[in-house]
Amino acid sequence: MQVYEANATRAALPFDRLIATLRERFAGGCEVPARHVHEITSPAGEGGGDLASRRMTSLIMPAWQPGKYYGVKIVNIVPGNAKRGLPGLHSSYLLFDARTGVPLAQIDGDEITQRRTAAASALAASYLARTDAKHLLVVGAGRVAHLLPAAYRAVRPIERVTVWARRPAEAQAMAAQVREAGLPAFASTDLAAACSEADIVSCATLSTEPLVRGSWLAPGSHLDLIGSFTPAMREADDACFEGARLFVDTDEALQKSGDLLVPMQHGVLRADDVRGTLTTLAKGVATGRKNEQERTVFKSVGSALEDLAAAVLVYESSKG
CATH class of the missing domain: 3.40.50.720 (NAD(P)-binding Rossmann-like Domain)
Structure with missing residues (x-):
């Protein structure tokens, strides 16, 4: 499985090519089920005292082209991270072969989200x-x-x-x-x-x-x-x-x-x-x-x- 960090992901997504790719995919379509939303709360005493510091919202966003590619983006949103000096959002993308299920790539989800x-x-x-x-x-x-x-x-x-x-x-x-x-x-x-x-x-x-x-x-x-x-x-x-x-x-x-x-x-x-x-x-x-x-x-x-x-x-x- 290939791993693409932020710099490699950014370099592979110049806007002229990305816009053309989106145009082609919107015209061609793919399967996009509803996203999953999960609220995850740490026990009291962990992750800080207040509820906001202990709560995370996780979004799971799948899509696939039958017979070609299957991908899932996981987005974790933690408002309380501001107090920790951390970004409030982190995401990763996993890409698979839609025929075999073989993992193909792990890609920086933040770069994908921002640029797309x-x-x-x-x-x-x-x-x-x-x-x-x-x-x-x-x-x-x-x-x-x-x-x-x-x-x-x-x-x-x-x-x-x-x-x-x-x-x-x-x-x-x-x-x-x-x-x-x-x-x-x-x-x-x-x-x-x-x-x-x-x-x-x-x-x-x-x-x-x-x-x-x-x-x-x-x-x-x-x-x-x-x-x-x-x-x-x-x-x-x-x-x-x-x-x-x-x-x-x-x-x-x-x-x-x-x-x-x-x-x-x-x-x-x-x-x-x-x-x-x-x-x-x-x-x-x-x-x-x-x-x-x-x-x-x-x-x-x-x-x-x-x-x-x-x-x-x-x-x-x-x-x-």
Whole structure:
């Protein structure tokens, strides 16, 4: 069995190849059962005194291509790790031969997750953002946010990046890194103004309250919502969906994301307002952007299909 640490995994997943791989896999499909969610709590006296320090949520995310590959990602989320000086999330990916069950590879799950998440947003933008979109606004300054400029540059002629984050120092640091990579980038403290000037607004935060307001978005802009993957999380207000054409990564987004569930509860949004998924876009069944003036919105919650596609790319890249 091959072992791919973080650096090897990252090197095998350049965005141009990863986006093309995701496009092919969404069009071709694979088997993706529901993820398993387990709550694991250590006994009192272990792992710290408070309950948060003793509790871990483990996600098990399988997917397979019959007769080819079977993969499982295990994600462990421990909020109490912050007090230990450790990351709150760790993940690993195991890839098997789907015919024999033979283990093929163990791959860094964090790198897979971060890069496939950014690549999925760029894939959606290849259908939904204007072809001349040049100005990208990134809302957030975490690990996925740092990858978005490079991912979007693989599908659109990005010439300027603006970064907004709750902590201005983090936005400034990220903007400096983007500049070092060769793109003009600036930090902003005025989110309303930054939204009004951007062709693409991409949000990658853990916010539980709307950050972006529909009244701030320019005609013809594309809004990408990454962060809200539970009913309690939101990055966009109801107005972001009014008059916009909405797309999702998978239909599961309608059950998981507060960005969609809350507007649906308010009567602003209906399930049949969704114009397509990454599968229907990749297959050419759904129509993406229709004109230069309409606003588009893409909401993702992640899929084990994306993990499997990335893992197979890592494994096959090393085989020459």
